Amino acid sequence: MPQTGDKDGPRTLQTVSMASQVLMTLKELDGAGVTELATELDISKSTAHIHLTTLVENGFVVKQNGRYELALKLFAVGEYVRSQNPLYRHGKDQVDELADKTGQYVHIVTEENGRAINLYQVKGDTSVSGTYQTTKPQQRDYLHYTASGKAILAYLPEQRVREILNRHGLPGRTANTITDSEVLFEELENIRERGYAYNDEEEIEGFRAIGAPLQTPDGDVLGSLSVSGPASVLQGERFEETLPEEVINSANIIEVNINMSNRS
Amino acid sequence: MPQTGDKDGPRTLQTVSMASQVLMTLKELDGAGVTELATELDISKSTAHIHLTTLVENGFVVKQNGRYELALKLFAVGEYVRSQNPLYRHGKDQVDELADKTGQYVHIVTEENGRAINLYQVKGDTSVSGTYQTTKPQQRDYLHYTASGKAILAYLPEQRVREILNRHGLPGRTANTITDSEVLFEELENIRERGYAYNDEEEIEGFRAIGAPLQTPDGDVLGSLSVSGPASVLQGERFEETLPEEVINSANIIEVNINMSNRS
DNA sequence: GAGTTTTGTTCAATATATGCGAACATATAA
DNA sequence: TTATATGTTCGCATATATTGAACAAAACTC
Structure with missing residues (x-):
C-alpha cells in the first residue's frame, strides 16, 4: 500500500518518520538492542538494524556496550538550538x-x-x-x-x-x-x-x-x-x-x- | 544506480542520511528557506520541501516567520541525553x-x-x-x-x-x-x-x-x-x-x- | 498598487531505494 | 558442549523517494 492509511495530512517521507520514531523510542527505552527496537516499532529486525546503522553513521546514535543509545551530539545540537x-x-x-x-x-x-x-x-x-x-x-x-x-x-x-x-x-x-x-x-x-x-x-x-x-x-x-x-x-x-x-x-x-x- | 558511489562502508538509508544532512545544514545556516536548502544540498526544491515538511511533522524543525529552523524539541531531547x-x-x-x-x-x-x-x-x-x-x-x-x-x-x-x-x-x-x-x-x-x-x-x-x-x-x-x-x-x-x-x-x-x- | 521576480507548494511519473524474510554469524545461556 | 537468543548481511519485489514542471503565494520594484 502506498502511503499507509495514516491521515498524516501533508505527504511525508515515511523512512524519515520511522527514523524519528527510532530516535524517540531509544529515548523512551533509554537505549535498546536491535530486536527490542524491532518489536517495539513492529518492523523487521533487518529494518531496525539498518535504521540504527544509519543513525550511528550520522552521529545521532551510538552503540555502547551492545546497546544503541542516543548520542551526545544531540545534546550539542540542543545547546546550539537554545543558544539561538x-x-x-x-x-x-x-x-x-x-x-x-x-x-x-x-x-x-x-x-x-x-x-x-x-x-x-x-x-x-x-x-x-x-x-x-x-x-x-x-x-x-x-x-x-x-x-x-x-x-x-x-x-x-x-x-x-x-x-x-x-x-x-x-x-x-x-x-x-x-x-x-x-x-x-x-x-x-x-x-x-x-x-x-x-x-x-x-x-x-x-x-x-x-x-x-x-x-x-x-x-x-x-x-x-x-x-x-x-x-x-x-x-x-x-x-x-x-x-x-x-x-x-x-x-x-x-x-x-x-x-x-x-x-x- | 543503487546505493550511490559513496564508499559509506555499511549499507545505509540514504533518505535518512539526507534528513540528517538537512538538520545539520539548518544548524550551519541558522535556519533556511526551501530554495536555499535545496541549493546548499544540491537537491530539487520538491525534495527539500518534503524533507522539511517531514521533519516539521516529527517536531524536529519548526517553521518560523517563513524560515525553517531547528526545533526546541532538540534541546529537550539533548537535555535528556545529558541527564542520562x-x-x-x-x-x-x-x-x-x-x-x-x-x-x-x-x-x-x-x-x-x-x-x-x-x-x-x-x-x-x-x-x-x-x-x-x-x-x-x-x-x-x-x-x-x-x-x-x-x-x-x-x-x-x-x-x-x-x-x-x-x-x-x-x-x-x-x-x-x-x-x-x-x-x-x-x-x-x-x-x-x-x-x-x-x-x-x-x-x-x-x-x-x-x-x-x-x-x-x-x-x-x-x-x-x-x-x-x-x-x-x-x-x-x-x-x-x-x-x-x-x-x-x-x-x-x-x-x-x-x-x-x-x-x- | 500593478507588474515582476523570487520563493514555496503540489502533482504524476519513473527509476530506485527501501523493507522484508531467509540465511548466516555472533554472543549469551544452559 | 549444545541450545537459544540476538545481531548482521543479502537478494528480490514493490512500494516510495526524487524529480521537473506547473501552479500559488509572497516579496520586491518602481
Missing part, C-alpha cells in the same frame, strides 16, 4: 538576578507545539535544598498546571489554546490541577486581568509559583518567566505583592532587552 | 564545588566520535567577568588544544588517537597550539607521567587550564575535569601545585561516585 533562542539569550541574566534576589527557583519557559519547554532554570539559594532534584527533570511539559504555562496560555489566541487542549488534554496532577477547560478559560481571564499567573500547588503538592508572560510590543507571547518555591515561603504579602512585582519587573526588562536587539 | 550521562550525573556537584573553591571556570568534558563534548561548565565568581561569553559557545570541540581534550587523548589507546587525528587533524588556534602529531604524542606521554594535562594558551591567548582524566577502575577514560582561567591568575605555585591537586582530588571523587553507582 532570543528568550534564552536575553533572559538568562535576568533569571540569574531574580533567583539571587528572591532566593527561589526561577524559570524561563516557552511553548512549542503546545508543550512547555524549560529554556533555563536556576535555583536560588534559599529554595528547597535537601529535596533532591530528580534525575528525570519533570520535562512532562504540559502548559496547564504551571504558572509559566498558564501565563503563556493566557496570552495565546483562544483558537490556539483550544487546539492545544484538544491535542494534549488536561491531565491532572494534584487535587488543585485544573482539569476542566471551562474552569481553565476563566482562570486565563483572571490571569489577563491580573497580568500574571499563579500556580497554587497545581503541579506539585506544597509548591507554588508566580508566572508573568513575555510579550512582543504587539502582544504576541514569546514565553514566560516564573518564580517558584515551597508554599510555606510563597505566601501572604510576599506571594500577593512583593514577588509578583519582582517577576513583572524582570519580565519587563527581558522584554525590553529583546526589543532592543530587534532594532538594527 | 553518568559523568554528568555524578560529576555535576563536584564541578559546582570546585568552581566555588577555585573561583575559576570548571568543565566536565567527554569524547564522542573523536570530538569533545562539554557536558557541564560553571564559571566560578573570580573568573573573568567583563569578558563576554560569545553567543556561539566555542563548541569547536577539538580535543588537541584543550587541557580536558588532551587529558582524554592521553588515556585513550594510541590506535584510537591516531584514528582521531586522521579524521579531524590538528588545526591551529594560537601560536601555542600543538599542530604536529609527533609533538602531541610526546605531550600525551608527559601528561600520563604527570597525571594531568596543561593547556598553556593553546586554545585562547591569555587562557590557561589544567585537566585531569576521569577513568574507570580498569583504566578506560570516560572524560575529564578541568579548571581554566586567565594566565595572570593560573601561574606560579597555584598553577603548578595547588590547582592540579584540587582538580585531581575532585576527579577522584567523581570516579568514586561513578563506581559506587555501578555496584549492586
Whole structure:
C-alpha cells in the first residue's frame, strides 16, 4: 500500500518518520538492542538494524556496550538550538538576578507545539535544598498546571489554546490541577486581568509559583518567566505583592532587552 | 544506480542520511528557506520541501516567520541525553564545588566520535567577568588544544588517537597550539607521567587550564575535569601545585561516585 | 498598487531505494 | 558442549523517494 492509511495530512517521507520514531523510542527505552527496537516499532529486525546503522553513521546514535543509545551530539545540537533562542539569550541574566534576589527557583519557559519547554532554570539559594532534584527533570511539559504555562496560555489566541487542549488534554496532577477547560478559560481571564499567573500547588503538592508572560510590543507571547518555591515561603504579602512585582519587573526588562536587539 | 558511489562502508538509508544532512545544514545556516536548502544540498526544491515538511511533522524543525529552523524539541531531547550521562550525573556537584573553591571556570568534558563534548561548565565568581561569553559557545570541540581534550587523548589507546587525528587533524588556534602529531604524542606521554594535562594558551591567548582524566577502575577514560582561567591568575605555585591537586582530588571523587553507582 | 521576480507548494511519473524474510554469524545461556 | 537468543548481511519485489514542471503565494520594484 502506498502511503499507509495514516491521515498524516501533508505527504511525508515515511523512512524519515520511522527514523524519528527510532530516535524517540531509544529515548523512551533509554537505549535498546536491535530486536527490542524491532518489536517495539513492529518492523523487521533487518529494518531496525539498518535504521540504527544509519543513525550511528550520522552521529545521532551510538552503540555502547551492545546497546544503541542516543548520542551526545544531540545534546550539542540542543545547546546550539537554545543558544539561538532570543528568550534564552536575553533572559538568562535576568533569571540569574531574580533567583539571587528572591532566593527561589526561577524559570524561563516557552511553548512549542503546545508543550512547555524549560529554556533555563536556576535555583536560588534559599529554595528547597535537601529535596533532591530528580534525575528525570519533570520535562512532562504540559502548559496547564504551571504558572509559566498558564501565563503563556493566557496570552495565546483562544483558537490556539483550544487546539492545544484538544491535542494534549488536561491531565491532572494534584487535587488543585485544573482539569476542566471551562474552569481553565476563566482562570486565563483572571490571569489577563491580573497580568500574571499563579500556580497554587497545581503541579506539585506544597509548591507554588508566580508566572508573568513575555510579550512582543504587539502582544504576541514569546514565553514566560516564573518564580517558584515551597508554599510555606510563597505566601501572604510576599506571594500577593512583593514577588509578583519582582517577576513583572524582570519580565519587563527581558522584554525590553529583546526589543532592543530587534532594532538594527 | 543503487546505493550511490559513496564508499559509506555499511549499507545505509540514504533518505535518512539526507534528513540528517538537512538538520545539520539548518544548524550551519541558522535556519533556511526551501530554495536555499535545496541549493546548499544540491537537491530539487520538491525534495527539500518534503524533507522539511517531514521533519516539521516529527517536531524536529519548526517553521518560523517563513524560515525553517531547528526545533526546541532538540534541546529537550539533548537535555535528556545529558541527564542520562553518568559523568554528568555524578560529576555535576563536584564541578559546582570546585568552581566555588577555585573561583575559576570548571568543565566536565567527554569524547564522542573523536570530538569533545562539554557536558557541564560553571564559571566560578573570580573568573573573568567583563569578558563576554560569545553567543556561539566555542563548541569547536577539538580535543588537541584543550587541557580536558588532551587529558582524554592521553588515556585513550594510541590506535584510537591516531584514528582521531586522521579524521579531524590538528588545526591551529594560537601560536601555542600543538599542530604536529609527533609533538602531541610526546605531550600525551608527559601528561600520563604527570597525571594531568596543561593547556598553556593553546586554545585562547591569555587562557590557561589544567585537566585531569576521569577513568574507570580498569583504566578506560570516560572524560575529564578541568579548571581554566586567565594566565595572570593560573601561574606560579597555584598553577603548578595547588590547582592540579584540587582538580585531581575532585576527579577522584567523581570516579568514586561513578563506581559506587555501578555496584549492586 | 500593478507588474515582476523570487520563493514555496503540489502533482504524476519513473527509476530506485527501501523493507522484508531467509540465511548466516555472533554472543549469551544452559 | 549444545541450545537459544540476538545481531548482521543479502537478494528480490514493490512500494516510495526524487524529480521537473506547473501552479500559488509572497516579496520586491518602481
